[in-house]
Amino acid sequence: MVLFLLERVAPSPVDQVWRRLTTWERHGDVVPLTRVTVVTSPPTREGTVFVARSGIGRLAFDDPMEVATWRPPTEGHSGMCRLLKRGTFVTGWAEIAVHPYGSGRSRVVWQEELRVRRLPTAFDRPLAWVARGMFGRAVDGLLKLP
Structure with a gap:
């Protein structure tokens, strides 16, 4: 298991940045070899489920996620x-x-805690390094998309 934290300052207001980061399908635009499909009907709320499918052919896997807490920003918050x-x-x-x-x-x-099943703990440091880099590039890309 690895735990990592990313912080970025964006030159845009909170509501715009929130929209960029939580339009789940857009994550597929910035994560290589990944397509994101929202399974539940809009709008996003607690209980929304989406699946990131990453890889090629038989070497692909699904990463289903569920929104457990959903508190969109309000004016100035x-x-x-x-x-x-x-x-x-x-x-x-x-x-x-x-x-x-x-x-x-x-x-x-x-902030993210990530576990890859059947991956020995000896690989936690390399996994953290790769995850931090991959998610950092994804966040940067999402912040740049219109």
Whole structure:
């Protein structure tokens, strides 16, 4: 199991950054070899389920996630959501928080606990390094998308 934290400052207001990070299908635009499908009907709320399918052909796996906490930002206030990873291969959770940060900017805090089943703990450090890099690039990409 690995736990990692990412922080970013975005030059956009909280509501815009929140929308960029929580439009789940967009994650497939920034994570290589991944397609995200929302299984439940909109809008996103507690209980929303979506699946990230990553890989190619038989080397692909599903990473189903459920929204456990959904608190969108309100005027001048932070937003936070918690996702539970419910896969047979990848488990854990992620918390995404978006806070006001000065005039018209936002601070993103992404914290995640990640477990890959049957992966020995000796691989935790390399997994943390890879996950931090991959999720960091994903967050950066989501913040740049229109």
